Amino acid sequence: MLGMLKGLWQYRHFVLSSIRNDLVSRFSRSKFGGLWMIINPLAQVAIYALILSNVLAAKIPGIEDKYSYAIHLxxxxxxxMLFSEIINGCLNLFISQGNLMKKMSFPRITLPAVVVGSGLLNNALLFIAMVGVFLLLGHQFTFDMLWLIPLTLLLAVFALGIGLIAGVINVFLRDVGQALPIVLQMWFWLTPIVYPITIIPEEHRHWFDLNPLYPIVDAYHQVLLYGKSPDVSALLGVSIASLILVGLALFVFRRASEEMVDAL
Incomplete structure (x- = not known):
């Protein structure tokens, strides 16, 4: 573990330059450049907001704001989006970088580090755009929004643990690469993102306790929608699970590194 961290620090400039190059190359031939990364999700939100907030008059219970649903969404x-971007980025990472892994000697841990770094950068840019939309809608912010920093780090660690294990297994069993996007799609709809949990009958809400993503998403809602601090006790379980998961992922990754090169 310490060896991987040391290698990551020694190759930190490689990681940073790779993150920059990934961002530049993704939009190098586009006139709007990185704006597309922000336009696409905001367009989706605008459609939901127009239909549900205005046409269907959808509101979040306890909030009188007309656009409370749009902010919730x-x-x-x-x-x-940060969660799925890191997982999807790790899923085919070692397959797409197979030639690099075979021809060059470098700390392989830098590859998932680039994925996480790119995901965090993209998420930060999206957050800035969303803040602008929130302000246009007249939404007020509080200092509790600073909770987003540890929440984002927790979410990145959780996603890295899942993505790294899935990426390693996908090298040997390519069915994982086909199945995981379906799982993520189901996971999206089983998490109160498009809908508030209050529409679920109270006797069935305990099932959401089995969803480790739910406490994190609920914390995002508490911070950004309600302007309150999240329930730290609710996040304790997923925090411990995330640390155990990423530790297991790094162990599997280290043990399977050489076998992955042979399989690729």
Missing amino acids: MAGLLAF
């Missing part, structure tokens, strides 16, 4: 999407 944007907060949930901000969390889930």
